[in-house]
Amino acid sequence: MVTTTALACPMDGLPLTSFNNGWRCPHGHSYDMARQGYIHLLPVQNKRSKDPGDSKDMVLARQQFLAAGFYKPIADAVNEAVKTAAQSDQPVSVLDAGCGEGYYMRALQQSGLLLHMTGVDISKWAVLAAAKMDKAALWLVGSNANLPLLPSSQNVILCMFGFPVYPEFSRVLTPDGVLIKVDAGADHLLELREVIYPSIKVASQTPDIPPGFTLLEQRSLRYTIDITGQDQIARLLAMTPHLYRTNAEGRARAAALNELSVTVDVQINTWGRSDQILITPSPD
Ligand SMILES: C[S@@+](CC[C@H](N)C(=O)[O-])C[C@H]1O[C@@H](n2cnc3c(N)ncnc32)[C@H](O)[C@@H]1O
Ligand SMILES: [Zn+2]
Incomplete structure (x- = not known):
């Protein structure tokens, strides 16, 4: 099910081929498959910190919160968006860019599509958790800023509450590939934000237009x-950036709650590459 032919060396972009228990590029850079079933493709010089991305605690909090099914409707909507984009019986290569602990890739396996799945995250804790739970996808520690994948190798990229790097997304997407981007809407987790912040900032309703992409759906x-x-409640706070944005008083108010009804408000937008949107010439 998993194709490894799309892997690229993060040092020079050359194709990686299978070699013993790992992969090697023609220049001799080699990468092992970790015992837990993932490949570390983030060169040390590309790391901005010793332990980049979400911490072990954040990953565990997200894993436990998502396992309770609170975001299943989001996963179902993403599956529908992928099915709409796929529109064929052919295998679909899907990259989850910033995959976290892999919840949405596991859910995608219920879609009935024939899939080649790759999950990339800069957090080794996230990728380790994902690899332990799911052997069907290829799990990579890597960065969206330098995706360890060959050009034009992915039909679909998911970027869920993540850190998009659009030139890289364009590079690895096939010409007719799509980016499915999920972002928080203005009211997302509003009631939690009302507890932890003294006042709420009103977020813009219009989605940012990813450069090089055109909105399809x-x-x-x-x-x-x-x-x-x-x-x-603590897990929900811990899996969001609000944990670091709020102060000690805000965190204490959240910690004192025993129950909370909270709004989930998300935008799921499908973007195509602008250079592939065909414009029918008008007759002279
Ligand atoms: C808010 S979490 C969302 C995780 C997952 N998409 C989900 O919705 O469950 C953002 C994720 O992006 C990862 N991340 C941050 N910077 C990244 C980068 N440059 N490349 C890849 N992943 C990155 C973090 O480690 C974290 O797992
Ligand atoms: Zn190399």
Whole structure:
């Protein structure tokens, strides 16, 4: 199911081929498959910190929160968006760029599509968790800023609450490939934000237009989740950037809650490469 022919050396971009228990490029750079089933393709010189990306605690919090099913409607909507984009019986190569602990890639396996799945995350903790739970996808520690994948190798890129790097996304997408981007809407987790911040910033409603892409399809999803228990509320806070943005008083107010009803409000937008959007010439 997993194709490895799309892997590129993060040092020089050359194709990686299978070699013993790992991969090697024609220049001799080699990378081992970790015992847990992932490949580390983030050269030390490309790391901005010793332990980049989400920490072990954040990954565990997200894993436990997502396992409770609170975001299943998002996964279902993403599956629908991928199915719409695929529109064929051919295998679909899907990259989850900033895959976290792999929740959406596992959910995508319920779509009925024939898939070649790759998950990339800069956090080794996230990739380790993903690889332990799912052997069907290829899991890579790597950066969206220098994706270890060959040009034109992916039909679909998912970027879920993540860190998009559009020139890299364009490079690895096939000419007719699509980017499915999921972002928080203006009211996402509003009730949690009302607890932790003294005042709420009103977020812009219009999605940023990714350079080099054109909007093909727009979906919005809005529902309420009822979270019970201090642990689960703490996990939700810990898996969002709000944990670091709020102060000690805000965190203490959240920690004192035993239950919380909170709005989930997300935008699921499908983008095509602008250079592939065909414009029919008008007759002279
Ligand atoms: C908010 S989390 C979302 C995780 C996952 N997409 C989800 O929705 O469950 C953002 C993820 O992006 C990862 N990340 C941050 N910078 C990255 C980069 N340059 N390349 C790849 N992943 C990155 C983090 O480690 C983290 O797992
Ligand atoms: Zn190389």
